[in-house]
Amino acid sequence: MTATADSRPNNRPLYAAIALLLAASFAVQVVRDRGWAPFVPPTPTMWLQSGAAASRLALSFDSLAADVYWMRAVVYYGGKRLESAKAGASASAINFDLLYPLLDLVTSLDPHFKVAYRFGAIFLTEAYPSGPGRPDQAIALLQRGIAQDASRWEYMEDIGFVYYWWLHDFKQAAAWFNRASELPGAPAWLAPLAATTLAEGGDRQSSRFLWTQLQQNSDINWVKQNAALRLQQLAAMDMIDELNRRTARFVASHGRPPHDWREFASAENLRGIPPDPNGEPYSLDPATGHVDLGPTSTLRPLPWEPAAVKPPS
Amino acid sequence: MRSIWLIAVAVFKESVRDRVPYAMVVFAILLMAASYLIGQMTAGQDMKIIKDLGLAALAIFGLFIAVFIGIGLVSKEVDKKSVFGLLSKPISRAQFILGKYAGLVMTLVVNLGVMTIAYYVVLYYIYLNSSAGIRASWPAPAVDPHLLIAIGLILAELMLVTAIALFFSTFSSPLLATLLTLGLWVAGHFNADLRNFETVTDSAPAVALARALYYLLPNLAPFDVKTEVVYGIAVSMRHVAYTLAYAAVYVATLLTAAVAIFRRRDFK
Amino acid sequence: MPAAIETEGLTKDYLVGFWRPRPSRALDALTLQVEAGEVFGFLGPNGAGKSTAIKLLMQLIYPTSGHARILGRPVGDVEVRRRIGFLAENPYYYDYLTAEELLSYFARLFGYSGADATARVSRVLDQVGLAGHRRMRLRQLSKGLLQRVGLAQALINDPEVIFLDEPMSGLDPLGRRQVRDLILTLRERGCTVFFSSHILSDAETLCSRVGIMVQGRLVASGRVSDMIAFERKGWELVVANASDETVRALGSRAPRVTPIGHGRFTIHLGPELQPEAIIAELRATGATLVSLNPVHETLEDYFVQQVQAAKARGM
Numbered sequence: 003m004t005a006t007a008d009s010r011p012n013n014r015p016l017y018a019a020i021a022l023l024l025a026a027s028f029a030v031q032v033v034r035d036r037g038w039a040p041f042v043p044p045t046p047t048m049w050l051q052s053g054a055a056a057s058r059l060a061l062s063f064d065s066l067a068a069d070v071y072w073m074r075a076v077v078y079y080g081g082k083r084l085e086s087a088k089a090g091a092s093a094s095a096i097n098f099d100l101l102y103p104l105l106d107l108v109t110s111l112d113p114h115f116k117v118a119y120r121f122g123a124i125f126l127t128e129a130y131p132s133g134p135g136r137p138d139q140a141i142a143l144l145q146r147g148i149a150q151d152a153s154r155w156e157y158m159e160d161i162g163f164v165y166y167w168w169l170h171d172f173k174q175a176a177a178w179f180n181r182a183s184e185l186p187g188a189p190a191w192l193a194p195l196a197a198t199t200l201a202e203g204g205d206r207q208s209s210r211f212l213w214t215q216l217q218q219n220s221d222i223n224w225v226k227q228n229a230a231l232r233l234q235q236l237a238a239m240d241m242i243d244e245l246n247r248r249t250a251r252f253v254a255s256h257g258r259p260p261h262d263w264r265e266f267a268s269a270e271n272l273r274g275i276p277p278d279p280n281g282e283p284y285s286l287d288p289a290t291g292h293v294d295l296g297p298t299s300t301l302r303p304l305p306w307e308p309a310a311v312k313p314p315s
Numbered sequence: 316m317r318s319i320w321l322i323a324v325a326v327f328k329e330s331v332r333d334r335v336p337y338a339m340v341v342f343a344i345l346l347m348a349a350s351y352l353i354g355q356m357t358a359g360q361d362m363k364i365i366k367d368l369g370l371a372a373l374a375i376f377g378l379f380i381a382v383f384i385g386i387g388l389v390s391k392e393v394d395k396k397s398v399f400g401l402l403s404k405p406i407s408r409a410q411f412i413l414g415k416y417a418g419l420v421m422t423l424v425v426n427l428g429v430m431t432i433a434y435y436v437v438l439y440y441i442y443l444n445s446s447a448g449i450r451a452s453w454p455a456p457a458v459d460p461h462l463l464i465a466i467g468l469i470l471a472e473l474m475l476v477t478a479i480a481l482f483f484s485t486f487s488s489p490l491l492a493t494l495l496t497l498g499l500w501v502a503g504h505f506n507a508d509l510r511n512f513e514t515v516t517d518s519a520p521a522v523a524l525a526r527a528l529y530y531l532l533p534n535l536a537p538f539d540v541k542t543e544v545v546y547g548i549a550v551s552m553r554h555v556a557y558t559l560a561y562a563a564v565y566v567a568t569l570l571t572a573a574v575a576i577f578r579r580r581d582f583k
Numbered sequence: 584m585p586a587a588i589e590t591e592g593l594t595k596d597y598l599v600g601f602w603r604p605r606p607s608r609a610l611d612a613l614t615l616q617v618e619a620g621e622v623f624g625f626l627g628p629n630g631a632g633k634s635t636a637i638k639l640l641m642q643l644i645y646p647t648s649g650h651a652r653i654l655g656r657p658v659g660d661v662e663v664r665r666r667i668g669f670l671a672e673n674p675y676y677y678d679y680l681t682a683e684e685l686l687s688y689f690a691r692l693f694g695y696s697g698a699d700a701t702a703r704v705s706r707v708l709d710q711v712g713l714a715g716h717r718r719m720r721l722r723q724l725s726k727g728l729l730q731r732v733g734l735a736q737a738l739i740n741d742p743e744v745i746f747l748d749e750p751m752s753g754l755d756p757l758g759r760r761q762v763r764d765l766i767l768t769l770r771e772r773g774c775t776v777f778f779s780s781h782i783l784s785d786a787e788t789l790c791s792r793v794g795i796m797v798q799g800r801l802v803a804s805g806r807v808s809d810m811i812a813f814e815r816k817g818w819e820l821v822v823a824n825a826s827d828e829t830v831r832a833l834g835s836r837a838p839r840v841t842p843i844g845h846g847r848f849t850i851h852l853g854p855e856l857q858p859e860a861i862i863a864e865l866r867a868t869g870a871t872l873v874s875l876n877p878v879h880e881t882l883e884d885y886f887v888q889q890v891q892a893a894k895a896r897g898m
Contacts, residue, residue: 009645009646010579010645011578011579011659013575013578013579016571016572016574016575016578017575019571020568020571020572020575023564023565023567023568023571024531024568026564027530027561027564027565027568028530030557030560030561030564031530031534031561033557034537034553034554034557034558034561037551037553037554037557077508318692321688321691321692322692325677325680325688328679328680328684329677329678329679329680332679333678333679395675396671396673396674396675397674397675397676397677399641399643399669399671399674400671400674400676400689400736401692402641402642402643403641403643403664403667403668403669403671404664404689404692404693405661405662405664405665405692405693405694406661406692407661579645581643581644581645582638582643582644583597583638583644
């Protein structure tokens with residue numbers, strides 16, 4: 003009996019076809035993705051708005067549901083930031099409306115989700131276009147966290163921050179810092195911070211102190227990064243004040259503002275155009291002699307300060 | 316070719332008489348009718364909700380039909396040995412797979428067709444019962460032919476899912492194949508997020524892996540133009556054409572793989 | 584004229600075990616030939632490899648080594664399947680098709696169409712006795728009726744070779760007889776019948792040749808008449824109206840006596856004795872003769888012998 007074709011069939015031509023077809027599918031996707039992308043409404047529908055409903059629907063998987071919504075919140079916020087960065091001036095359609103509801107859901111499903119409260123504290127308060135600019139929502143979120151767990155001095159500290167930095171209510175800020183400092187486990191610098199706030203609220207030094215503490219004592223990366231950014235802004239403000247004093251001197255001596263940086267630099271014996279902490283040069287307005295951040299500086303917008311700010315001596 | 320057609324017709328007959336797809340169609344139609352009632356409660360937003368619900372019903376029940384029939388007609392057949400009946404006839408194993416797929420697609424088209432007709436009937440009924448003022452407020456007409464674009468893409472997506480179900484059926488048990496198919500469907504809808512992974516993470520290997528997965532796994536998000544159609548926003552024909560082409564190529568890949576596996580299998 | 588079925592060294596190993604799969608030999612170097620027109624009985628205990636061999640011949644599974652041919656063509660040839668029929672063990676088809684629809688479907692797959700296909704379907708339904716159930720959905724049929732559907736679909740193309748895997752399983756005595764008659768009809772038509780079974784009495788009456796499988800190996804094959812000596816092994820005598828004493832009086836001449844109750848006894852006598860003398864003796868005591876049967880060596884005896892010998896060889 004001669005050899006017969008009854009063993010397993012050879013699939014090699016089929017494997018080649020599969021590889022080719024798969025490559026073709028990649029190509030089709032690449033070409034398609036270059037064109038029209040699906041429409042995303044400014045506020046995507048969030049079917050579950052109420053924490054209570056979500057809790058019931060999640061059956062016994064509350065923690066997991068909280069994690070999933072947390073990821074959604076992070077990706078949502080990040081996506082919106084990117085969009086507004088890309089859109090630049092025409093960022094009118096971009097809103098952060100879903101951030102609070104998402105964080106609300108996360109904390110309803112898992113009331114001890116510490117990071118969510120702190121994320122809310124920072125990013126809910128961020129002014130447009132970096133965030134929704136809603137300090138009231140941040141405070142509401144944090145107060146719910148305190149209601150769940152009264153031993154959380156971090157939440158109280160965060161509320162104090164919001165009052166200090168965004169709402170400029172220094173009495174409230176000091177009160178919250180005080181409350182926080184009285185809890186076990188609170189760091190030692192909260193009490194003096196409360197005192198400083200009450201006494202000098204809005205002072206750049208105390209602000210610097212606050213942010214330095216946060217940067218050094220926090221174990222969360224983006225809290226540290228945020229604090230670092232603030233410190234850079236404060237340094238820039240110091241530099242701007244100094245430069246403005248010098249241009250005022252120039253005006254006094256020359257009778258007019260400097261034409262440009264070169265004239266100013268040579269008059270003041272400076273070695274070059276001064277850069278801000280990020281390396282961007284400052285801008286000089288030849289009409290008024292006013293120095294400010296460069297137009298493309300990433301440190302914009304600079305924080306607000308009360309009118310009676312004491313210049314550093 | 317004749318054998319493929321014969322097998323397809325037999326598959327169609329089997330599945331049309333099976334109670335489960337029938338029940339799915341009935342549920343979908345009930346849901347669409349119920350959406351009319353729900354719409355009454357939403358103060359003017361009813362058209363959007365009815366259209367949304369109707370399309371969602373089509374998509375979800377269509378998915379159940381696709382998976383259920385897809386698995387039932389191959390994986391179950393292998394499991395229960397009825398595959399011996401066909402394989403002892405003068406047909407090749409490739410013809411078997413292609414015939415089964417063609418039959419499943421026929422079933423899908425008919426089921427989806429019935430649901431679509433019911434959908435349009437409900438929409439027409441609402442149209443008749445709405446005043447001119449309300450009609451003017453709709454972003455898109457009630458009996459909107461553009462809905463067919465969304466439904467067409469849903470059909471294409473389901474044909475892809477059926478091919479996935481068939482592929483897994485060639486080597487897994489019915490239960491495992493069902494889980495894998497549904498899992499891949501879920502992954503396919505989150506797939507679009509993988510493409511923008513670089514915005515969420517810094518790690519270069521993670522981004523590369525995410526990109527690779529984006530292309531390798533079936534990408535089902537572009538088949539979803541329900542939002543656009545309901546808001547009355549035009550859908551680019553280029554997008555539709557390329558998405559259909561993608562479906563065709565991916566289905567061809569899956570069927571070839573299914574044939575390759577099926578050809579070398581032992582049926583104990 | 585090539586043999587209808589030929590195998591040469593056909594072997595099948597399965598990998599067994601999840602973590603470290605090891606080969607387990609289901610069929611070991613099967614070499615046999617079945618001539619056209621023969622009825623070949625493929626016998627063996629459960630798990631002997633009979634189904635494996637048939638599946639290899641139908642190319643439902645692939646061999647580890649060895650070759651097989653049907654009607655001179657390799658088993659992988661799709662066209663040769665036009666001329667053969669196959670009935671699987673415990674067949675299952677499609678729940679929602681009717682018997683008629685299934686057979687019509689298969690008939691068309693064979694290439695018949697229109698009136699020809701319809702005629703064939705009717706003919707084959709009559710042949711297996713399913714004419715009354717033709718419109719019933721398959722899921723409503725009992726196991727026995729489903730087995731008949733299986734037979735019907737194996738016959739629809741008037742095959743030259745037909746493979747039947749345990750065709751009698753699940754059938755009541757009436758069904759078994761019908762299958763037996765069917766096989767005899769096929770034999771008359773010149774069809775080659777290859778069937779596996781563990782009901783040996785059927786094989787004895789139907790087969791021209793048999794093969795005996797034990798644990799994957801063909802331990803014996805040949806004509807039935809060659810395997811059984813057909814020597815008389817003794818007599819079996821059934822009497823009524825006898826009593827215990829009269830039977831005991833027979834003593835050593837009747838090595839085995841089984842009381843059936845109510846004065847009836849089954850008496851086994853050795854081959855050397857003349858039963859007439861014993862009968863006369865018993866009748867003298869008032870007993871009556873119910874039946875007298877010669878006892879031959881059966882295929883079952885031979886079979887059991889072979890299986891035990893194989894086990895003794897340490898397989």
